[in-house]
Amino acid sequence: MSSLTPTGAWTSRDGRPGRLGVLFAAVWLVFLADAFRAAWDLAWQGTDPLRGWVGLLATLSFASVYVASFTWVRRRRQRMQLGVEPAAAVAVLGTLLALTVVMCVCVGEAGASGLVYVAVLGVLCLPARWAAVLTGVLALVTEVLGHTLAGWSSPAGLTFAICTAAFAMWGVSQLMARNVELIRAEEANARLAVADERNRFARDLHDILGHSLTVITVKAELANRLLDVDPERARAELLDLERLSRDALADVRRAVEGYRDLTLPGELARAREALRAAEIDADLPNSTDEVPSELRELFAWTVREGVTNVIRHSGATRCTVRLGASAVEVSDDGAGPRDDGVRAGTGLEGLRERATAAGAVLVTRTLDPRGFALSVSAR
Incomplete structure (x- = not known):
């Protein structure tokens, strides 16, 4: 010291x-x-x-x-x-x-x-x-x-x-x-700085591994169901499992080394693949050109957290991502937030902290007649 x-x-x-x-x-x-x-x-x-x-x-x-x-x-x-x-x-x-x-x-x-x-x-x-x-x-x-x-x-x-x-x-x-x-x-x-860094790393590890392991689990279940009815597709899913596990390992290494930057196009591509594996219709944007550079990382984290929650908790059949110059929204037609507060857990809390740090606002709302929406908007 x-x-x-x-x-x-x-x-x-x-x-x-x-x-x-x-x-x-x-x-x-x-x-x-x-x-x-x-x-x-x-x-x-x-x-x-x-x-x-x-x-x-x-x-x-x-x-x-x-x-x-x-x-x-x-x-x-x-x-x-x-x-x-x-x-x-x-x-x-x-x-x-x-x-x-x-x-x-x-x-x-x-x-x-x-x-x-x-x-x-x-x-x-x-x-x-x-x-x-x-x-x-x-x-x-x-x-x-x-x-x-x-x-x-x-x-x-x-x-x-x-x-x-x-x-x-x-x-x-x-x-x-x-x-x-x-x-x-x-x-x-010094102790507070260490504790803050430990919490940051735990949050990042949750965000990175939570998404990747969810996709791996869904693909493993899908491959298991396809083994008897469609071996070729099952083999393709297993190949995807291998690639996803390698990507997850690379993400963890990046987190350990302190690299936290994500790419918005990469997260949209992962979201599309993850939703397809979960048999959820995906309505995702094809371009990210209008998003300013200073918001791309925050919007990438938003897409990752939102899509992960849709796959894990919603029971939805359709997921929509809307992307603009100052806002991003992930919505679904699922059951909405559960009474046990699952959707307001560590991931959303970490995303809220990131949004606040970037001068943005995180909003969650229930859709009518059913569904759930997560949005982050720049102030």
Whole structure:
């Protein structure tokens, strides 16, 4: 599946996150440097090395949990999974908040920088409304701590960092979500295209083989009846059977290869032969010159479907095909449409689709006193 998204280590060919996308999270850990340095100084040079080592361990653990959580969320996006289960989101954010508290207790104000990362992961793990609430609460807590705890400086810079980081990640998250939706839409379109092509092929196969097999069946029945009374004619019908079967095979091959074009004169010739084999009087036109080129294929399909239905379902003794510059009609003097809707089956539905695509209209009607007519007219 193609995509307009550029490829590379950051973004894959289909628009999903690439291998090095995790560096997008890891590179921002530089803002934990103050907390790490403060813990390092306490551990090696301060008067309370225990607090320093605990703070150092808490800072390293915080960085590891953050990068692992960010990577986990991105891998979920790779699997086209938007959102995170509430229990998992609470566990991740709760762990980071607990480590942030430990960092603040051990190294003071420098440990509060962890709140920025909590806000960022909150945007990735929570619905937008709850992420906004979490960001607001973190900003409020930062302001309260900055103004109440001794030795803490103005919290405005940290509060601003929490809000801007959350907003920036919200934009990135929206972009990732749109990419996922675009990929899903492309995959859905591909599935629909395959289904549409499968339906088209099934319709064409019905139109092609339905007609040919009907004629072959009628000729086989006729040959069987003539074996004892007219062997020469029976032999001729069997020769026709062989030719018709070869034609049917060629039609199927053409359908498989994607060639759907028919010739109107060829279909009229086949209709004449098929009606004769079914012992139905045929009143067919001898010329197709007045039919414009753009309607010839549609009219050929109409003749094929109409004559096939006459032979299969009508019980008629006469079939008439009328051909004009903008319309074709196939009529018979049979029993008309059956109550079980046989005449409105797959073949007519396929013909209706072709007519609509060509800007024409398909009409079926019952004739008085008996009979049935199928017509296709250009608008």
